[in-house]
Amino acid sequence: MSARPKQLHVNLFEMACVSHIVHGMWRMPGNNRHRMGEMAYWLEVAKLSEEGLFDAVFLADVIGTYDRFGAGDAPALREGVQIPNLDPLMLVPAMAAVTRHVGFGVTFSTTYEPPFAFARRMATLDLLTGGRVGWNVVTSYLRSAAQNFGLDDEIPHDRRYAIADEYMDVLYKLWEGSWDDTAVRNDAAAGIYTNPDAVRRINHTGTHFRVAGPHLVQPGRQRTPVVFQATGSPAGLEFAARHAEVVFIGGQTTADVRANIARTRERARAHGRHGDDIRFIVMAGIVTDTTDALARKKLEKYQQYYSTEGALVHAQAEIDLRRYDPNERIGDVLRREGVTFGNMNRRFRPDQTIGSALRQIATFDEGRFFAVGSPTTVATQIEGWLDIDGVDGINLRQYHSFDTARDFIDLIIPELQRRGRYRTAYTPGESLRERLFERPGQARLPERHFAARYRDPAALHAPAAPLFPDEPAPSPLSKAS
Numbered sequence: 001m002s003a004r005p006k007q008l009h010v011n012l013f014e015m016a017c018v019s020h021i022v023h024g025m026w027r028m029p030g031n032n033r034h035r036m037g038e039m040a041y042w043l044e045v046a047k048l049s050e051e052g053l054f055d056a057v058f059l060a061d062v063i064g065t066y067d068r069f070g071a072g073d074a075p076a077l078r079e080g081v082q083i084p085n086l087d088p089l090m091l092v093p094a095m096a097a098v099t100r101h102v103g104f105g106v107t108f109s110t111t112y113e114p115p116f117a118f119a120r121r122m123a124t125l126d127l128l129t130g131g132r133v134g135w136n137v138v139t140s141y142l143r144s145a146a147q148n149f150g151l152d153d154e155i156p157h158d159r160r161y162a163i164a165d166e167y168m169d170v171l172y173k174l175w176e177g178s179w180d181d182t183a184v185r186n187d188a189a190a191g192i193y194t195n196p197d198a199v200r201r202i203n204h205t206g207t208h209f210r211v212a213g214p215h216l217v218q219p220g221r222q223r224t225p226v227v228f229q230a231t232g233s234p235a236g237l238e239f240a241a242r243h244a245e246v247v248f249i250g251g252q253t254t255a256d257v258r259a260n261i262a263r264t265r266e267r268a269r270a271h272g273r274h275g276d277d278i279r280f281i282v283m284a285g286i287v288t289d290t291t292d293a294l295a296r297k298k299l300e301k302y303q304q305y306y307s308t309e310g311a312l313v314h315a316q317a318e319i320d321l322r323r324y325d326p327n328e329r330i331g332d333v334l335r336r337e338g339v340t341f342g343n344m345n346r347r348f349r350p351d352q353t354i355g356s357a358l359r360q361i362a363t364f365d366e367g368r369f370f371a372v373g374s375p376t377t378v379a380t381q382i383e384g385w386l387d388i389d390g391v392d393g394i395n396l397r398q399y400h401s402f403d404t405a406r407d408f409i410d411l412i413i414p415e416l417q418r419r420g421r422y423r424t425a426y427t428p429g430e431s432l433r434e435r436l437f438e439r440p441g442q443a444r445l446p447e448r449h450f451a452a453r454y455r456d457p458a459a460l461h462a463p464a465a466p467l468f469p470d471e472p473a474p475s476p477l478s479k480a481s
């Protein structure tokens with residue numbers, strides 16, 4: 001009875017750095033990663049993504065270094081692991097100017113810079129792009145980032161989400177509540193540019209932030225950009241349930257992925273949202289060629305350049321695992337060295353042997369959503385991701401810029417289109433939100449989203465229930481707001 005098979009959403013996964021996810025690849029002849037500081041590079045990324053009818057170019061970001069192995073910044077610098085890196089927000093207007101449809105997902109952290117200036121920057125992008133922007137909300141996991149913003153160490157994990165929740169509250173007040181749609185009159189005869197009765201201050205006074213307003217930017221197409229988030233923690237899940245529209249989901253097995261999706265949907269429903277108000281995206285790796293054998297050969301070629309050191313740096317390994325007995329457990333070695341497990345829990349477990357951790361890293365970061373083969377092979381696997389795992393789309397990891405995107409566009413997309421699994425054209429004038437949710441005419445957040453309450457001016461001054469009421473106050477950031 002189903003009218004149309006589920007279609008794949010695709011973002012090109014980018015970061016304005018040389019080595020983003022699959023490390024060492026920048027050394028491959030013909031790879032353009034070193035051009036990330038050139039405007040021409042980003043214009044090509046944008047045009048290529050639009051040629052591929054991608055949903056968006058998705059830009060990751062970090063605001064500190066992966067200082068590792070007690071060797072400071074040297075390993076990350078040598079390997080180009082996310083340093084040097086450029087400010088992703090600054091790339092968007094250039095890319096938008098040479099495209100008409102493709103969207104832009106931009107990462108920004110809620111932990112270190114107060115919300116008012118960010119509200120303005122993001123609203124500027126929404127306005128200038130005609131509603132083509134999304135925001136990947138991150139709370140930042142690097143100690144070195146904390147030290148760049150006046151702190152000695154990371155703010156504890158769950159507390160970062162409590163700060164982020166109030167951060168969102170301020171943004172929604174500015175984006176959704178401060179200006180009416182009809183505020184700008186541009187009425188020369190009456191001498192009224194903006195109707196003062198249609199613009200209001202927000203006068204937000206919370207635990208972490210005090211912001212008077214009004215917002216400085218008139219409303220764009222979407223007002224609030226599409227809210228992306230990646231999480232694997234209980235606090236992050238609660239945050240996603242209230243705020244996120246696109247969630248990066250993981251899981252080692254189909255059952256895990258399905259359970260993660262179901263849990264997030266269930267929590268979203270508890271917040272008065274609909275299950276399908278959230279899209280689920282996975283980071284995927286695809287290596288393809290005209291035949292399975294050629295695709296395998298391409299993978300082998302790529303693997304020659306892969307850097308285990310780069311991968312360990314990115315995995316935030318506190319020690320250089322290559323220097324230890326592979327039969328020892330990570331936890332035992334760390335104890336002996338007097339080093340804490342730190343953020344290594346993102347990739348490893350303390351009871352894991354060094355050897356198994358190294359094998360995991362050495363498998364080219366294949367991960368759960370990895371496909372190598374001909375277009376038929378890959379498309380069949382993707383259909384399984386959509387129908388069996390239940391995800392809505394992928395962030396396409398790049399091995400080679402621009403061959404990864406080019407191969408996907410030339411080989412995989414036609415096959416997906418043949419199967420009715422991928423759009424054959426953009427819908428002119430649609431916002432990123434309309435595209436992702438396939439809801440024409442709904443460029444703005446649905447009425448049932450938490451943010452929509454601020455469309456009623458009276459609600460601007462009613463205190464909103466914080467998502468994490470037990471968090472202690474004030475935060476180390478409150479002085480900065």
Ligand SMILES: Cc1cc2nc3c(=O)[nH]c(=O)nc-3n(C[C@H](O)[C@H](O)[C@H](O)COP(=O)(O)O)c2cc1C
Nearest residue numbers: 060061062107138140141230231232233236248283
């Ligand atoms: C696809 C994907 C993209 C991510 N991009 C970034 C990023 O650009 N910057 C960042 O600081 N963290 C990024 N993260 C990490 C997440 O923000 C988050 O720290 C991680 O998913 C763990 O969630 P948790 O903090 O709720 O435990 C990304 C994670 C995933 C899965």
